[in-house]
Amino acid sequence: MVQKINWTYFLGFVFFTAVLVSCDKLPFSGEENIQETATDQKILEPVYTPAPSNSNITPQTINNSVDRGVFNGDNNSRGIIVNGTGLITVVPDVAILSIGVEVFSSTVKEAREVAAEAMDDVIEAVKGEGVLSKDIETTKFSIYPRYNYEEIEVDGRRIGQQVLTGYAVSNVAQIKIMNIEKVGTIIDEASESGGNYSRINGIDFIVNDPSPLMKGLRQNAVENAVEKAAQYAVLTGVSLGELISLNEVSSPQPMAQAEGAYGMRAMSSSVGSQISPGENILELTVVAKFSIE
Numbered sequence: 001m002v003q004k005i006n007w008t009y010f011l012g013f014v015f016f017t018a019v020l021v022s023c024d025k026l027p028f029s030g031e032e033n034i035q036e037t038a039t040d041q042k043i044l045e046p047v048y049t050p051a052p053s054n055s056n057i058t059p060q061t062i063n064n065s066v067d068r069g070v071f072n073g074d075n076n077s078r079g080i081i082v083n084g085t086g087l088i089t090v091v092p093d094v095a096i097l098s099i100g101v102e103v104f105s106s107t108v109k110e111a112r113e114v115a116a117e118a119m120d121d122v123i124e125a126v127k128g129e130g131v132l133s134k135d136i137e138t139t140k141f142s143i144y145p146r147y148n149y150e151e152i153e154v155d156g157r158r159i160g161q162q163v164l165t166g167y168a169v170s171n172v173a174q175i176k177i178m179n180i181e182k183v184g185t186i187i188d189e190a191s192e193s194g195g196n197y198s199r200i201n202g203i204d205f206i207v208n209d210p211s212p213l214m215k216g217l218r219q220n221a222v223e224n225a226v227e228k229a230a231q232y233a234v235l236t237g238v239s240l241g242e243l244i245s246l247n248e249v250s251s252p253q254p255m256a257q258a259e260g261a262y263g264m265r266a267m268s269s270s271v272g273s274q275i276s277p278g279e280n281i282l283e284l285t286v287v288a289k290f291s292i293e
Contacts, residue, residue: 003220004055004137010022011017011027017180019175024081027179030247032071036115044261045188048194050126050293056218062086062129064084072088078230078291078292079241079289079290079291079292080108080229080233080238080240080289080290080292081272081287081288081289081290082086082225082228082229082232082287082288082290083228083249083285083288084221084222084223084224084225084226084227084228084285084287084288085180085219085220085221085224085280085283085284085285085289086216086220086221086222086224086283086284086285087217087282087283088213088216088217088220088252088281088282089279089280089281089282090210090213090279090280090281090282091205091230091246091277091279091280091282092180092205092206092207092208092278092279093178093180093207093208093276094176094177094178094180094205094207094208095176095177095180095183095203095204095205095206095275095277096175096176096177096203096204096206097174097175097177097183097186097187097202097203098139098173098174098200098201098202098203099126099173099190099191099198099200099201100118100119100140100170100171100172100173100198100199100201101115101122101124101170101171101194101197101199102115102168102170102171102199103115103118103168103169104146104167104168105166105169106165106166106167106245107166107167108143108167108169110175111166111167111168111169112169113144113198114169115170115171115197116171118148118194118195119171119173119194120195121195122140122173122191122193122194122198123136123188124171124191124193125186125190125193126175126186126189126191128145129179129181129185129186129189130182130191131175131176131177131186135175135176135177135178136173136175136176137173137174137176138172138173138174139169139172139174140170140171140172141169141170141171141172142169142170143167143168143169143259144167144168145164145166145167145168146164146165146166146167146168147162147163147164147165148162148163148165149161149162150163151162152161158201159176170199172199172201176221177211180205180207180277183203183275183277183287184272184273184274185272187200187203187273187275188272188273195214196235203275205277205278206280207280207282210252213282214252214284217252217271217282217283217284218248218286219285220284221248221284222246222288224234224288225239225246225286225287225288226288228244229288229290233290233292238292238293239292239293240292240293241290241291242290242291242293243288243289243290243291244289244290245287245288245289246286246287246288247286247287247288248284248286249285249286250284250285252282252283252284253282
């Protein structure tokens with residue numbers, strides 16, 4: 001007698017057997033899995049393309065190109081670069097006077113009050129000679145202690161120490177004097193008004209508006225640049241080409257003068273301070289680049 005197969009039990013048995021076989025192939029720990037994965041990874045190496053063996057570029061050729069100012073064989077980068085300077089001598093028409101007061105006292109309050117009163121007198125004297133308020137500017141105000149260095153005896157030894165002697169107050173203003181002929185008078189009146197507290201710190205002479213002189217300065221600067229470039233071309237055996245670029249690198253500035261001359265002139269007379277503005281030399285610089293042929 002043939003028995004019928006229970007297909008439900010049969011299929012369940014087959015599925016259970018397949019699961020057991022699959023579990024036998026799995027790792028027993030996470031560490032083994034990580035190690036196996038790390039081992040299987042491929043490390044990518046950078047790929048370098050070597051320069052052609054027939055390349056003509058060497059450190060020496062690069063250095064030579066830089067020295068000559070030639071890059072990539074472009075002849076437009078070759079040229080002669082020069083500075084051109086324009087100079088004009090002028091008589092200044094404005095004086096800039098630095099004047100102030102300095103007061104020393106045992107207390108800050110007293111030094112400050114005396115300095116304020118003295119500076120007010122100086123300013124009033126300056127205004128009385130026609131200087132406008134807009135042309136008076138405070139440039140420095142300071143209060144600081146003063147010390148003396150003294151030696152004292154302590155336990156049979158002499159040691160040095162600082163001893164406070166008082167406080168100094170300094171107030172300095174910059175005065176723009178448009179009428180240059182009045183400079184000496186203004187100095188005398190301001191000094192007398194401030195008394196022994198007065199301080200004259202210096203004086204400069206300038207051109208108030210140099211713009212009308214710019215055309216002549218630029219012409220002189222460009223002519224000087226062209227002359228220099230032409231000379232360099234002859235000296236180096238090349239032909240000077242056209243102008244490639246021109247830059248103005250400095251605005252007109254007076255050349256420095258010796259400050260000592262002002263002090264000598266101010267003290268040359270016991271009656272009144274004789275101040276002479278002399279002459280200023282305005283200077284302007286351009287940078288020009290020319291091609292060579």
